[in-house]
Amino acid sequence: MSRPLPWQRIVLPSFFALPILAVLLGLGTWQLHRLSWKQGVLAELAVAATRPPVPAVAETPAFTRITATGRFRPGAEAIYGLEVRGTTLGGSLVTVLDRPGDQPPLLVERGWVPLEGGRIDRPEGEVTVSGYARPTERHGFLAARDDAAAKRYYTFAVRDMAAALGAPYALEYALTVVLPRGGPAAPSGLGSTPAPWHGALPDPATGFPEPNNPHLGYAITWFGLAGAWVVIFLLWSRKRLSET
Template structure:
């Protein structure tokens, strides 16, 4: 007759040593990911509060080095022909991107301005000839990643936002290292993607941003997910260990 290990005076817990060494790293990984997301939550919350505080200030005349995403404004004339496109975005059946232009200012360096979405070809794109004042936020440059697509300066098409390189391509090498993204409060922009309705024919292009950037903050949900998986892992291991200890030797 075979008796359970517990009845034979054995040490059934020895059967859990190796599985425990295998299970603990998984638990540590899940807890580490959850803790990291909690840290990211604190960082993102502070960032959103800082952005909201900057954007609540009155717009100032665009300086050489503004705070990232601060409200700024500039007055000048758009330089004829000094335009480029940034990114790729489909609206309806039209392929376009953000229209970048050089704003020449009196007594100040020229400024790179992101006027908003416009199609690469066609469309009624407005190009004011007189003095204009634009208001929005200061967008800093981005770091180029390992898989960032190549730009095409010859055709003035850019997929990576490097304001210094773009401004130099447009003949303004002394422009500050950021772009003023025009913001005009209003209805939401036209949805992107194939099948979405194209911009109305009577609409004035470019189509500027309608608000300041506000990054998502999903890190609380991510943290709860990882911690929930950690709890589930402990429960599953506990049930398995309990069953293993009750098995006959």
């Protein structure tokens, strides 16, 4: 029986090594696409933050700077998300804003409030709020389950919240209130560090969202792992071929 040629010793392991390399390279390439997409989002947010506010209408692009006038509907409130400020656990207060005339209601994300305690300001008269148009979100596979009965939500699903609050015909996005304070604006929303609680409730966002952009680092990591995998396989192959 003839002995296998040296190169035949690495043929079968190659069928396992190559798919792993392809996966690592694919993940790195995907992160580069995500990087390009995130840079576009950041550029759009930077432009939107400098534009004057426009009235909230049905066809409003995401993160447009908008304003709306109306009355907060008593009792029509929900809490979105969980966020710790200092040692206090809270979430974002979402309220229905009933607007005059035939204008549809609008959900307003007023800002952070503690889950227990605290004196929340609830204006009874007509108010004008301004901020940015926050788009709705889809329920993720790993997202926590919303509790419509308790008005607790972990996915910013505008339609679901509006229906639970008795406003099924509300606009398909929400207005996130932005109230700049003196000094540099702190990052707010979409994965960035929340502003500290200063006492007034709700504690609104102080600027447009500033999403994190770690995709270049992720891409370097995946490509680095791919390179390391190639080196490991070449060293193993060299040793394997040198065996007698």
